[in-house]
Amino acid sequence: MTTRVGIITFPGTLDDRDAATAVALGGAQAVPLWHKDTNLNGVDAVILPGGFSYGDYLRAGALASMSPIMQQVIKAADQGMPVLGICNGFQMLCETGLLPGALTRNKDLHFICRPELITITNNKTAWTNFFQPGAELLIPVKNGEGCYQVSPESLPEIEAKGLVVARYNNNPNGSMNDIAAITNEAGNVVGIMPHPEHAVDGLVGAGVDGLGFFWSIAGVTV
Template structure:
């Protein structure tokens, strides 16, 4: 049976079609999910894509967390459903308290768009099992509110428990504490990633095809479940 991966569209989402394309390249079926929906029964995993949900009014992700589908998604995530938040999706997951910390304005106060080298720190999550721990990949970043922050106790807990999923290498593009580019929850089924793996699934259209592993990983997880 083909894995079905839901891709949520909020008003202001920009990368939902790119995420759906990445899902297809990973041999899964993308399922469009409108933010006002209330049913997740037809999908095996969910992606919250990048963009500017609700125009980033108040702050990035702050309004999207109240979308009707997010209440269902929170319950599903706590029940083990794989969930990936990319860029704005990462912000929504933090605002929804499915992941700790927050994403704030870049240290430079400027929008950053560049090919970025990352190191995969945790290759055991539902979204990173196709990688090797310590593997370096090149994936684009494009954000203005990409600076990950957390209080010292939370930061220490993330580091000591292996919940830092990916880290910036060579250059920290936004000032994130400890060069953190992505984190996960305790179970490893919910991952937030600031860079955009969906823009690195083919060498023709991105700096590499090394982002495809995030989508292949969740398909592998569902096949082996």
């Protein structure tokens, strides 16, 4: 059966349509969900797309993390449902506590929008199982608050548990240990700052290196 991937739209979300296109190109079915929904419509996985949910008021991702649908996402994620947060979605996952750490202003205060090379360091997650460890991908970065930070005590723990999913080859934003993507201990929740959904069609993007994330989830049997 085709994997059904819910894509949640919040007020201020930008990348929900690109995410839906990428899910379809990966061989799964995209199911639109709305921030006020109180159930997940039986989807097998969820993508929290990029953008500026609620205008980034208070902190990026903070208000979205308290929305009605996110309470369902947190419940389902705790039970093992795959969740991918891209950019603003990554910020939401950190704000809910599903992922450790927080994302703060880029080191040089610039909004950065360009393709960057990243290296996959964990291919055991629901969203990266298609890749070989050490795979280099060219994926667009598009953020102002992408500087990944955790407390000095938890950084060694994150590294020891292998929770880093991808690192920047040339760290653009000051993220600790070049971290571009992380996962939870179960490997079902992944947050990534670059945008794999913008690298799925050679005609309009920097290549198709992002497709592997969507092939990974389409191949997950549920």
